[in-house]
Amino acid sequence: MKIGIDLGGTKTEAILIDNIGNELFRKRIQTEKSYDGTIKGIINLIKEIDNKFEKIHSVGIGMPGIISNYTSLVKNANSIWLNGKPLKKDLDKILDKKITIENDANCFALSEAVDGAGKDYNAVFGVIIGTGTGGGIVFNKKVLQGINQIGGEWGHTSLPNRTNDEIKYAKKCFCGLEGCMETYVSGPGFANIFNNIHNENFNSHQIIDEFINGSQRSKLALDNYVNHLARGLSNVINILDPDVIILGGGMSNIDYIYENISKQLKKYVVTDTFHTKVLKNKHGDSSGVRGAAWL
Numbered sequence: 001m002k003i004g005i006d007l008g009g010t011k012t013e014a015i016l017i018d019n020i021g022n023e024l025f026r027k028r029i030q031t032e033k034s035y036d037g038t039i040k041g042i043i044n045l046i047k048e049i050d051n052k053f054e055k056i057h058s059v060g061i062g063m064p065g066i067i068s069n070y071t072s073l074v075k076n077a078n079s080i081w082l083n084g085k086p087l088k089k090d091l092d093k094i095l096d097k098k099i100t101i102e103n104d105a106n107c108f109a110l111s112e113a114v115d116g117a118g119k120d121y122n123a124v125f126g127v128i129i130g131t132g133t134g135g136g137i138v139f140n141k142k143v144l145q146g147i148n149q150i151g152g153e154w155g156h157t158s159l160p161n162r163t164n165d166e167i168k169y170a171k172k173c174f175c176g177l178e179g180c181m182e183t184y185v186s187g188p189g190f191a192n193i194f195n196n197i198h199n200e201n202f203n204s205h206q207i208i209d210e211f212i213n214g215s216q217r218s219k220l221a222l223d224n225y226v227n228h229l230a231r232g233l234s235n236v237i238n239i240l241d242p243d244v245i246i247l248g249g250g251m252s253n254i255d256y257i258y259e260n261i262s263k264q265l266k267k268y269v270v271t272d273t274f275h276t277k278v279l280k281n282k283h284g285d286s287s288g289v290r291g292a293a294w295l
């Protein structure tokens with residue numbers, strides 16, 4: 001049996017699954033916004049599961065950011081109290097179990113590749129389009145982390161061939177670069193562009209509601225959104241050529257994307273045949289914690 005832990009900025013969730021993915025236990029706690037508090041929360045969850053169940057083989061932890069292979073310290077976490085800390089070493093000292101820590105977008109991709117929407121495919125590209133934009137590459141059920149541990153970090157590549165309007169309406173990205181995919185296809189990015197064009201103050205849910213009620217401007221915004229997504233993903237397909245692209249995060253719940261993206265992708269991908277599937281995730285919000293367990 002395997003424990004998975006999804007270490008988020010506000011909540012920490014733990015599950016226990018058996019080796020075919022059946023869920024035996026699940027618990028969610030508030031994340032304490034300090035390093036010591038976060039460690040204590042993780043330890044308590046593991047101890048609680050350990051007391052109830054036997055034969056626990058491994059613990060996987062998914063988190064925003066990663067543990068650097070070079071320094072063994074946390075980097076790039078938006079739970080900033082973790083950055084620069086030796087999280088894995090400190091957990092290893094307290095627990096006598098095999099612990100693996102991985103980026104949360106990679107956990108999402110792994111979860112969907114093992115027993116989710118991508119279970120029948122070898123090359124899976126998992127995409128998070130939610131508050132932020134991220135991605136993970138899983139090949140033969142294994143995460144491709146990369147030499148710099150940024151494999152699949154698609155959110156901070158640039159939208160190709162931006163028009164003057166697309167340059168004008170997008171925000172500068174928090175990462176310091178301009179034109180990042182995240183500023184177009186994350187939920188806040190999508191809403192920001194709509195609001196700049198129409199002088200509104202909508203969030204992404206309100207735009208979708210307006211679309212469902214038949215608004216032309218919201219339909220146009222969604223058409224542009226699908227076009228932005230397709231242009232960004234066409235670069236991924238041209239390089240990686242995955243069997244399947246699986247979408248997760250809040251924006252992945254919009255059915256209009258799946259109905260329209262293939263014909264957009266075909267325009268931008270350099271191939272005469274096009275068999276790439278774009279699918280919705282199977283495990284929803286549970287993908288992160290399930291992927292952590294599969295680590």
Ligand SMILES: [Zn+2]
Nearest residue numbers: 156173175180
């Ligand atoms: Zn960026």
